[in-house]
Amino acid sequence: MAGWLAVITALLGLLSPARASVNLWVSRSETRALLGLATEIFYVQEGVINEYAMNFTVIVPSNISDLHFNWERTTRKPVEYNISLEVADPSVLDRPTLNIRSSGTVPQDHEVFTVHLPCRPGVTAETDVRLHIHLLLPRQPPLRRRKTNTLLTFRRTRVCRSETTPPAEPPDQRRTELMLEDAAGPTRLGDPPPDEDTASSGVLYMAIGCSCGVVLVIMIILAVVLSRNSAAKRRKRALSDTSGDYDTTHHYMQVPTPSYSCHSIRSTHHYASLRPLPTCPSYSSQKTVTTPLGPAVGQTHSLGSHGGAATFGQSLSHSVSQGLSHSSASSGQPSSSHGSGQRVRDVGERVSELMVDRRRVEIETVLKEGNFGRIATGWMADTERGEKERLIVKYASDRASPAQVSLLLQEGLVFYGLRHKNLQSVLGVAVEERAPPLVLYPYVKHWNLKQFLQTCSFGSRSDVRTLTVRDVVDLAEQVTQALLYLHMQNICHTDIAARNCCIDDTLHVKLADNALARDLFPEDYCCLADNINRSIKWMAMEAILTNQYTPASDVWSFGVLLWELTTLAQQPYVEVDPFEMASFLDEGYRLAQPLNCPDKLFSVMAVCWTREPEERPTAEQILDYLHSFTKQLSHYL
The missing domain is CATH 1.10.510.10 (Transferase(Phosphotransferase) domain 1)
Structure with a gap:
């Protein structure tokens, strides 16, 4: 029985669909011609995008008019593509062309496609060129029936010189010459053929480089193993200080x-x-809940004199409005004037009802501090009874933006009006002009x-x-x-x-x-x-x-x-x-x-x-x- 289960498991593993993967790179010859480096540059390797290389702008000198890219598909699943070219200044270049169709399927075998960037005769200038490649990758789980649109943008700056603009040459000739390589390294257009001494030197250098590479890889592996062992020992030693023999291994x-x-x-x-x-x-598609509370929820009690609530409430509502608009735009959520206005009124009304004079609140000890917010213990004075009530206070620092302040209010007042023994409800909001508000909660030791x-x-x-x-x-x-x-x-x-x-x-x-x-x-x-x-x-x-x-x-x-x-x-x-x-x-x-x-x-x-x-x-x-x-x-x- 165990043998049959192993066979069935292996068959299921073979039948499971593989994810589509693409390789896209520039050969050593092309890299040497453009950057002077005898190395390949992979923009996409096994489906992983090299963001650093994609963000780098390559200068295309005036003596080179063709760009060559290598690509292949490493799985049987088809990967559709769509290629477009964008020229910043069309007066510098004639219409760019491709030696392949602008849309189709990425080839399964290694192929080279060429982008021809011809300069206009008699023009001395430079312009930015963008090569956009859209890849439609199938089966991104769990949405198996949809395709993921991946956009690759290659940035090039084409330099044109009227006295050095080369005549148009057949793409096949340029492609053939660029792929001429031997043991001494790649051969560029116009380079003399290598002699035997150069080839022997190339083999020697290649052997030395491989040896150094092997040694370097072994050293990196040893360093990783040692660092993981030391980190595991530190975690085990730190955990033994707090939780005895508890196992920290993650499975x-x-x-x-x-x-x-x-x-x-x-x-x-x-x-x-x-x-x-x-x-x-009804629920919000954003991280914060803006569902209005029904009449069944009890009204909160008053927290004292508001002292100028009307004037300050208007300015606070204005800043909250700006903050909500900014946070909505930055989060990519759809916004409408009606929805934004409703949220502003909702937060503004809650702040007005929970408003406390800032002079009654005293910050005691900061418990934790972030980039723009702090949580601390504090006291609120009761002017009528002459007593003080201990609090937990959340507030934004002086360097917080209006959007961050409004987000603090929006999320801090979400439990306004709710009463439950296992719910941490807000007590009030201490406000003062030209100062970030303080959101007040009942004190809890931990x-x-x-x-x-x-x-x-x-x-x-x-x-x-x-x-x-x-x-x-x-x-x-x-x-x-x-x-x-x-x-x-x-x-x-x-x-x-x-x-x-x-x-x-x-x-x-x-x-x-x-x-x-x-x-x-x-x-x-x-x-x-x-x-x-x-x-x-x-x-x-x-x-x-x-x-x-x-x-x-x-x-x-x-x-x-x-x-x-x-x-x-x-x-x-x-x-x-x-x-x-x-x-x-x-x-x-x-x-x-x-x-x-x-x-x-x-x-x-x-x-x-x-x-x-x-x-x-x-x-x-x-x-x-x-x-x-x-x-x-x-x-x-």
Whole structure:
């Protein structure tokens, strides 16, 4: 039986479709003629684009009128192309031409195509030329039926001299002469044929160069191995200082089918009857939630005298309007005057109702500082009772832009009007003219769950806080209660993670907003091609691809948060490039079961990472299961 399984696995591996790959480079002869370097320059190698080479502008001297490019397709899958030329000053050049069709399929065998750049007679000038090559690469998972349009732009500067403009020559002759190479190196147009001494010297130099290259490669391999070993030892030694014998090795599991089946999870009595997941009636396509709260949400209480709120509110609304417009444009999201105006009114009204005199607030200790934002502890004076209330304060520094300030307000006030024991709601906004506003929250001793977990241990140690499995399940239950409350209010959090939770010494955890999270934890966020800074490794696959959020995508992120709880806030997918996350998840890979994590608790994570959103459990179902698991733990502890 084991032999048949091995044969079937090998056949499936052979039948799986390969990704299309393209090589595009310039030969040594061409490079030597243009740059004086006897080396090949690969612009695309095995489908990977050399961004540095693409951004470099090559000078084409007046004695060269033809540019030669080598390309090939390394797989059987066809790769369509479309070539266009752009000349900055048409008065310098005649119409550029190609020796191939402007559109077609990249050849599977190695071929050379030529771009002819003829100068106009009697012209002495130079102009920029852009060669645009569009490649349509098939099957980029998980959108298998679509094609990915990849644009390659080659930058050249054509120099024309009236006295040195060469006559047009047959492309075949130039191509043949450029490809004449021997052991001594490439041969250019006009070079004399190499003699025997030159050839012998070339062979000697080539042998010496190969030897040096082999030695260099061996030294690099040894350096990489030694650095990895030393880094592993440092991680192990650092972890032993905080969490005992906890294993730091990252493993990934690969599911055997494209999606998890709820019936295949180890727990059998709850997820066998999953019902379809309801979606939010309305949610924002951006990272922040702008869903208006309904009348069922209670009104917040007044926080004292506003002192000039009308005048300052108008200027604040103007700056928020500018910031929202800038952030909308930079994020690539569609904008409309109606939507932008609604967001401005929404944020402006909330700021007006939560406004506190800046003179009542005192900053005490800065807890963490980013590029433009800070989070600190502080005090707010109660003028009526003569007392002070301790606070957590988020605010922007003086070098923050209006867009960054408006984003802080927009994300910091998203829980305005919500009341739940496991939700960190905003208390107020302290404002002062010509100064960034302060967003005020109730004081919590450990303002960040991620940093708190990194100081804990699962072992019996006296110098650090020890967490049990029951503690982890209790923390997960509290976050689930907050998540269920948000979903009942038709609000998607969109950024559930340990960094966006706070906790006190009694292990009472609260789910917080993500204001300043990108600035304070930049290692957890990444900008992909859409130029939107997102927590890619916490996001569901469909959210990565479409930037659309539903309760199901929140549930996926909750599964990663549960993994953080059981690993004491290790970094998920630490060895995976953020640009490869969608493909990595599409191939069925997920985070593996952490050490010391019970099977039934890991089954909750696994079902949260189901490929299809409608197959994931709701927050209510997760809460029921965690309650049941807690009762089972009570019987054994």
